[in-house]
Amino acid sequence: MLKFTEQQELLRKVVRDFVESEIAPIAQKIDEEDTCPVELFKKMGDLGFNGVFVPEIYGGTGLGYTELAIIAEEIARYAAGFSMGLVAHTMAVYAIMTWGSEEQKQKYLPRLCSGSFGALSVTEPGGGSDFMGQKSTGRLVENDWVLNGRKCFITNSHCMEVNVVSVRTGEDSKGRPQLSVFIVEGDTPGQTPGRKEKKAGLRGSFTGDINLDNVRVPQDSLLGKPGDGAKIGLGTLGEMGRGGTASVALGILRGCLEESVKFAKERVIYAKPLSNLPNIQFIIAENRTDYEAARLLTYNATGLKDAGKPCFSEYAMAKFFATEAAVRAAKRTIDLMGGYGVITDYPVSRYLRDAVTMIPACGTSHVMQVIIAGGELKK
Numbered sequence: 001m002l003k004f005t006e007q008q009e010l011l012r013k014v015v016r017d018f019v020e021s022e023i024a025p026i027a028q029k030i031d032e033e034d035t036c037p038v039e040l041f042k043k044m045g046d047l048g049f050n051g052v053f054v055p056e057i058y059g060g061t062g063l064g065y066t067e068l069a070i071i072a073e074e075i076a077r078y079a080a081g082f083s084m085g086l087v088a089h090t091m092a093v094y095a096i097m098t099w100g101s102e103e104q105k106q107k108y109l110p111r112l113c114s115g116s117f118g119a120l121s122v123t124e125p126g127g128g129s130d131f132m133g134q135k136s137t138g139r140l141v142e143n144d145w146v147l148n149g150r151k152c153f154i155t156n157s158h159c160m161e162v163n164v165v166s167v168r169t170g171e172d173s174k175g176r177p178q179l180s181v182f183i184v185e186g187d188t189p190g191q192t193p194g195r196k197e198k199k200a201g202l203r204g205s206f207t208g209d210i211n212l213d214n215v216r217v218p219q220d221s222l223l224g225k226p227g228d229g230a231k232i233g234l235g236t237l238g239e240m241g242r243g244g245t246a247s248v249a250l251g252i253l254r255g256c257l258e259e260s261v262k263f264a265k266e267r268v269i270y271a272k273p274l275s276n277l278p279n280i281q282f283i284i285a286e287n288r289t290d291y292e293a294a295r296l297l298t299y300n301a302t303g304l305k306d307a308g309k310p311c312f313s314e315y316a317m318a319k320f321f322a323t324e325a326a327v328r329a330a331k332r333t334i335d336l337m338g339g340y341g342v343i344t345d346y347p348v349s350r351y352l353r354d355a356v357t358m359i360p361a362c363g364t365s366h367v368m369q370v371i372i373a374g375g376e377l378k379k
């Protein structure tokens with residue numbers, strides 16, 4: 001049985017109050033204007049949301065990954081795009097918290113917990129799924145590392161102040177690419193945001209290119225050791241990013257469920273509420289079941305992570321199921337509403353755009369299936 005602690009229930013209430021008063025009223029506007037409400041991120045920092053799983057000595061709230069999922073779900077209930085901005089930020093935070101030196105943690109985590117945006121930059125135009133195929137380079141020149149290349153599809157590209165970026169720094173003894181990860185201050189000369197993508201959904205967060213043109217960073221910007229890039233990048237996506245994206249999809253699923261119930265009760269057809277029709281009830285039942293299943297998978301994975309247990313496959317299952325279920329639920333809810341479903345005064349067509357846009361973020365459904373099957377076949 002899924003059971004939250006009293007403290008977690010209280011946190012959910014605090015986040016929900018914040019979301020209902022500060023985010024829900026502008027959710028449609030930020031989608032229409034395709035912008036990220038960066039000023040709200042500072043407020044979330046003050047409330048302890050942005051570094052909820054970071055120990056208090058580094059400026060965090062000292063809670064866990066389940067609490068992060070609660071926050072991401074609640075924000076995504078109304079604004080999935082903005083929630084995705086928080087999720088991407090937490091990947092940068094997690095990488096520094098997990099692999100950073102004491103100096104790096106003291107230098108970056110308090111800032112990131114209190115309102116500065118972080119970004120994790122791994123994807124390149126050559127293919128996000130081909131993680132080891134990254135072409136951007138890092139070369140040691142005198143005492144500095146010099147980074148060159150182009151990262152694409154980076155969430156928070158146009159608002160980040162700290163970029164955690166992976167590049168190729170050489171080859172191992174078998175000729176395989178060696179990746180390393182660097183922490184790069186947002187205003188470092190040579191690092192510039194490039195094209196900003198016009199996404200179908202998740203429009204409450206910026207997604208775009210980050211260009212690296214002879215970006216010179218000191219040696220103490222290296223996260224972990226040279227060659228730790230695959231461990232850091234894949235570990236962060238697998239045990240942080242996917243929990244976040246599953247939680248965002250959970251928020252969309254709850255939106256579909258609540259909107260379908262509300263509309264079915266309010267809409268009168270044949271002089272009776274729409275909810276009297278059996279096919280409408282089937283849709284509500286499917287929305288409820290998909291939400292519940294996604295919730296169980298997601299909070300099971302975060303519970304394992306909080307307990308320090310293996311959770312890579314569990315996060316992949318949660319991400320795969322929740323994002324695909326959100327697409328199905330949004331389509332069904334549009335069907336339930338008839339013509340009103342496609343009218344943008346209602347949020348459900350946005351839910352469909354948001355849900356579809358979730359699929360590639362942090363790894364496509366195909367890649368999730370490869371990971372899940374790989375885990376089974378290895379047993």
Ligand SMILES: Cc1cc2nc3c(=O)[nH]c(=O)nc-3n(C[C@H](O)[C@H](O)[C@H](O)COP(=O)(O)OP(=O)(O)OC[C@H]3O[C@@H](n4cnc5c(N)ncnc54)[C@H](O)[C@@H]3O)c2cc1C
Pocket residue numbers: 088120121122123124125126127128129130152153154155156199202207357358360361362363364365366367370
């Ligand atoms: C909204 C959004 C936010 C994002 N945020 C970030 C971010 O913050 N940081 C970041 O670094 N990246 C980010 N990304 C990039 C994301 O991680 C990539 O889009 C994703 O990894 C897929 O890469 P690709 O788009 O290059 O597709 P490709 O890798 O080119 O995939 C093309 C097709 O091939 C399939 N495919 C690829 N490999 C396999 C395989 N091994 N087996 C079976 N099928 C396969 C895919 O499923 C897909 O259907 C974001 C993307 C989106 C859409």
